[in-house]
Every structure is written in C-alpha cells, then in structure tokens.
Amino acid sequence: MKRKLFGLGIALTMGLATTIYADRCPDAWPAQGKNYASGTIDSTNYSYEVWRTGYAASLNCYDNGSYVVYSKAADEAIVRFGPKFDEPKYFDQHGNFAADYKFRTKGGGFGTPFYLVGIQGNTTEPKTEFYIIDYWIIKDTADTSAFGTRLGEFTVDGDTYDIWQNTANKEPRVQGDMSFKQYFSIRRTKRDSGYIDITAHFKKWEELGLKLGKITDVMALVEASKGESDISALQIDYFNITETADSSGGTTPILKRASLPGLNKEYRVFDMQGRDLGTSEQKISPTIRTVKKR
Secondary structure, X not given: OOOOOOOOOOEEEEOOEEEEOOEOOOOOOOOOOOOEXXXXXXXXXXXXXXXXXXXXXXXXXXXXXXXXXXXXXXEEEEEEEEOEEEEEEOHHHOOOEEEEEEEEEEEOOOOOOEEEEEEEEEEEOOXXXXXXXXXXXXXXXXXXXXXXXXXXXXXXXXXXXXXXXXXXXXXXXOOEXXXXXXXXXXXXXXXXXXXXXXXXXXXXXXHOOOOOOEEEEEEEEEEEEOOOOOEEEEEEEEEEEEEEOOOOOOEEOOOOOOOOXXXXXXEEEEOOOOOEEEEEEXXXXXXXXXXXXX
C-alpha cells in the first residue's frame, strides 16, 4: 500500500485555522507482501528504514519536523531514521554527537511486551551495533538476557545508565554471517524528552574495553513488539541528531547522506532480541545529497 504525499498529515486546529503538514517520506510503509522499506526524508540529511512482521508498521515524516511511528498492527517493528555516513570514521575523528527529542505514546501500552526508544547505530572494522535507550517497556523486567552481560554504570544527562554487552552469534547481516558485539546503555528512569550526549556513551564504553569500529550511522530508534493493549503510535514532536561543529561548542546537522553502494544485496534482519524478521533487499542510491536548509 502506497501512501499519498498530501492528505495524511497532522491537522492542528487552533480556532478556525488548520495546518496540514506534508509527509516527507510517503513510501516509508513496506508494500504488501514485503517486510522492509527504506529511503531518504525530503529536505533533510536523514535516511529511514522500516522493518516489520505482521500486518503493518510505518513512519510519517512531516515538514514541521515531527514524526509518527505506527506499530499497532505489526507483530514486530523496527523503525530507524537519522544520518548515515559515506566515509565511516572512528568516533574520536568526529565532533561530539548529541540528540534532543520529545515524543508521546498513543494507546494503552499496558500489554506491550517490549518497546524501546533511543539511539541506535552501527560500526565497521570491527562490526558492532550500539544502543542508547532512554524509554523502554519490558514486560518481564527480570529478563535481561537480550542485553547480555552487565559491565557497569555511569551517570550522564541527569540519570544513571547501566551498560551491557552482548554477542550476536552468526546471525546473517549486511556484512554476511558473522559474530559481532552489541553495546547497550539503558537509562534507569525512562523519559519521553531530553538531551542525549551520545559521544559520552562512546567514551565510557571504550573505558570499559568495548571497542567501537568506524561509525556508519547514528539514528533514532523505535523498536516494538505487539501486545494485548499495545502502543498504537508514537508521536515525535522532534528528534534532532547533531555533531559539534568546532571547539566553540556550536552544533550543526551532519551534511552528507551515505551512499554505501556495496550494500545493494539481500540479507536477513533480526530485532534486538535476536528474532528473525525475514529477508530484505537493501538498495541505497550512490548519490550523496547535501542538506537543504529550512
């Protein structure tokens, strides 16, 4: 099913005035019979990816800077959006990564077995996945097996994060069958708005001996499992990912969108809990586009 560019925006009514926001990613809904969709968000430096099993999961990207993630009808859903990099580099070769965001959930959520919101990214040389989770619902909070081994904790951005490491064993991914490390920072007190000093987590992980490779992407993450009274949608007012421009502390959006032409092939997708979401064919244009400033 293909969404139209107009007519599916958010209507905000104040008195008699109504604003309809255009959807900047109208194809971010896997077509019938497919479990994957990817593309770029118009007039931004962001790419998006949507995986799902079950009936439907989708992303709407509006031109006022807001987003809506729908996941109610999907058994499993992973939605990511944010910058990718054409020339992966180690984090200490970048400026300081940070994010600020605000969202609210729609639906009960009481039966939702698993729901995560935060930052997720990947590295190469070596291959790793990293997660910084600020909002979570885990039905069985005693079950931390998905996160692997707890290695420590640290305090940043007003709360304590527990740090975990997991090994994903021989799961077929973009780079083929291989074992790789997954790093997690899980905020103890979940929140629906705030600031994330992403680079502070990178530095702490390295202090604990968790080696990060060259960063290929740093993206917003929404991951959900269907429950009896699950969250039907996530309304994101904004989710901005920035990189320090210089020593003066100013920030700037990342200006290049990755092409990664070597990734045009079929591979299997697993969620963070190791469940197989099926086979996807990832096709990324070799074109690099710069940001159109709003």
